[in-house]
Amino acid sequence: MFIINCPYCGERDQQEFKAGGEAHIERPKQPTELSDDEWAEYLFMRKNIKGVQFERWNHAHGCRKWFNMVRDTSNDEIKLVYKMGEKPPLE
Amino acid sequence: MKNKYSIFSLIKNAFSYHENWQKAWKDPQPKKEYDAVIVGGGGHGLATAYYLAKKHNMKNIAVVEKGWIGGGNTGRNTTIIRSNYLWDASAGLYDHALKIWEGLSQELNYNVMFSQRGVMNLAHNLQDVRDLKRRTHANRLNGIDAVYLNTEQVKKFCPIINTSPDIRYPVLGGTLQRRAGTARHDAVAWGYARGADEMGVDIIQNCEVKGIKRNGDSVEGIETTKGFIKTNKVGVVAAGHSSVIANMAGLRLPLESKPLQALVSEPVKPIIDTVVMSNAVHAYVSQSDKGELVIGAGTDDYVSYSQKGSHQIVEGTLNAILELYPIFSRMRMLRQWGGIVDICPDASPILSKTSIKGLYFNCGWGTGGFKATPGSGDLFAHTIANDEPHKLNAAFNLNRFVSGDLVDEHGAAAVAH
Numbered sequence: 280m281f282i283i284n285c286p287y288c289g290e291r292d293q294q295e296f297k298a299g300g301e302a303h304i305e306r307p308k309q310p311t312e313l314s315d316d317e318w319a320e321y322l323f324m325r326k327n328i329k330g331v332q333f334e335r336w337n338h339a340h341g342c343r344k345w346f347n348m349v350r351d352t353s354n355d356e357i358k359l360v361y362k363m364g365e366k367p368p369l370e
Numbered sequence: 371m372k373n374k375y376s377i378f379s380l381i382k383n384a385f386s387y388h389e390n391w392q393k394a395w396k397d398p399q400p401k402k403e404y405d406a407v408i409v410g411g412g413g414h415g416l417a418t419a420y421y422l423a424k425k426h427n428m429k430n431i432a433v434v435e436k437g438w439i440g441g442g443n444t445g446r447n448t449t450i451i452r453s454n455y456l457w458d459a460s461a462g463l464y465d466h467a468l469k470i471w472e473g474l475s476q477e478l479n480y481n482v483m484f485s486q487r488g489v490m491n492l493a494h495n496l497q498d499v500r501d502l503k504r505r506t507h508a509n510r511l512n513g514i515d516a517v518y519l520n521t522e523q524v525k526k527f528c529p530i531i532n533t534s535p536d537i538r539y540p541v542l543g544g545t546l547q548r549r550a551g552t553a554r555h556d557a558v559a560w561g562y563a564r565g566a567d568e569m570g571v572d573i574i575q576n577c578e579v580k581g582i583k584r585n586g587d588s589v590e591g592i593e594t595t596k597g598f599i600k601t602n603k604v605g606v607v608a609a610g611h612s613s614v615i616a617n618m619a620g621l622r623l624p625l626e627s628k629p630l631q632a633l634v635s636e637p638v639k640p641i642i643d644t645v646v647m648s649n650a651v652h653a654y655v656s657q658s659d660k661g662e663l664v665i666g667a668g669t670d671d672y673v674s675y676s677q678k679g680s681h682q683i684v685e686g687t688l689n690a691i692l693e694l695y696p697i698f699s700r701m702r703m704l705r706q707w708g709g710i711v712d713i714c715p716d717a718s719p720i721l722s723k724t725s726i727k728g729l730y731f732n733c734g735w736g737t738g739g740f741k742a743t744p745g746s747g748d749l750f751a752h753t754i755a756n757d758e759p760h761k762l763n764a765a766f767n768l769n770r771f772v773s774g775d776l777v778d779e780h781g782a783a784a785v786a787h
Contacts (some may be wrong), residue, residue: 315774319624327623328673334673
């Protein structure tokens with residue numbers, strides 16, 4: 280269990296949050312043009328990184344807003360949180 | 371040649387104070403080259419090596435394990451074995467495993483303590499009742515034993531369950547698979563390791579894979595912490611770390627690795643002689659031969675490789691357990707732990723070739739891989755040896771995520787994955 284710093288509400292217990300999986304997966308701009316392979320890539324394939332990973336989280340039992348998080352999945356340490364629409368940090 | 375385990379060898383060794391038992395497996399250094407290398411020395415990996423040697427006559431093979439054998443999810447699960455899955459493909463896969471379980475102790479000359487004590491799945495609302503009845507019919511059509519029980523029959527089969535209509539999730543019925551049950555998880559790994567070792571398989575522990583060497587679209591070997599091993603066939607059975615190995619080969623898998631927790635209580639006298647699972651409240655419980663209650667909780671919803679889960683997951687499970695079994699209210703929990711499970715979007719495993727020749731993946735078992743150990747090993751060995759899947763694992767290919775032909779067991783498989 281860890282404390283999450285919601286960019287809107289501040290530090291709250293992890294119980295209030297819902298994990299939303301890998302971040303920055305772009306919705307296909309022209310879905311009708313996509314091949315089956317590209318659909319599979321978009322829908323199912325995940326990086327599932329052991330180490331620093333970019334994720335989406337939702338403050339489900341709080342402000343209910345979505346935001347992004349950079350987290351080390353090998354030890355659950357949170358590196359950074361930033362709002363939706365903001366550019367991901369480079370490293 | 372291994373000595374056979376029997377009552378006579380037990381007596382014979384008693385005279386030397388059990389100090390001269392033969393080693394169950396060797397501790398070799400890796401050779402330069404193998405015909406096939408299995409990555410991951412858990413139950414599934416060791417079973418794969420065992421059946422490669424036994425049924426496909428591949429003796430020059432190795433199992434590489436980064437820790438010690440059976441130290442990952444094989445030693446962390448709640449040991450439940452059943453085959454009451456909804457879809458035909460899953461029913462075929464899991465019942466194949468269950469049939470092997472039924473003769474496994476004899477086959478391995480190793481007591482895996484397989485106990486067909488039955489698995490009961492509870493229904494707590496009308497939709498559960500409909501789903502479980504549908505699954506019972508589907509199971510029977512596939513030749514898998516299943517019966518539907520009403521509330522009274524549930525109470526009769528497991529008297530300590532609270533079947534009062536006043537509880538938050540009342541018990542409206544359940545299904546029972548009598549052939550299902552439990553086994554000793556460590557013994558499965560040890561038994562397969564001993565069997566494989568006897569046929570000449572090298573089981574190499576403390577050997578972590580660091581890279582997969584490719585020549586174009588074919589595998590040439592693996593880089594490990596004990597040096598480079600040349601081989602044309604690599605079978606990856608790395609559970610929660612499957613994506614990590616896939617990334618080394620430049621492959622992407624449809625997996626997310628999440629923590630799954632379990633816990634055991636202090637040992638008590640026999641109180642529950644079956645396995646009871648509840649999908650709706652996500653609580654399942656059985657009792658080990660030592661007397662501990664073995665309790666399985668759910669997964670966390672975030673990716674993690676830390677082998678730790680959240681406290682509220684355990685708390686939620688224990689709330690449900692206490693409502694269903696008020697008799698456990700004063701039990702103390704002894705140990706709690708987490709394992710990392712690799713979950714597929716359709717909650718079904720992948721036993722498949724890949725786009726790289728000679729690279730095979732056996733992964734995605736999620737929260738329910740233990741029950742499939744012998745069947746998984748048998749079918750994966752077939753896939754590696756013939757470079758083609760067996761008909762029982764053909765549906766569990768990697769291409770199903772492209773074709774859309776998923777084996778969607780989410781919520782259909784008697785327990786939420």
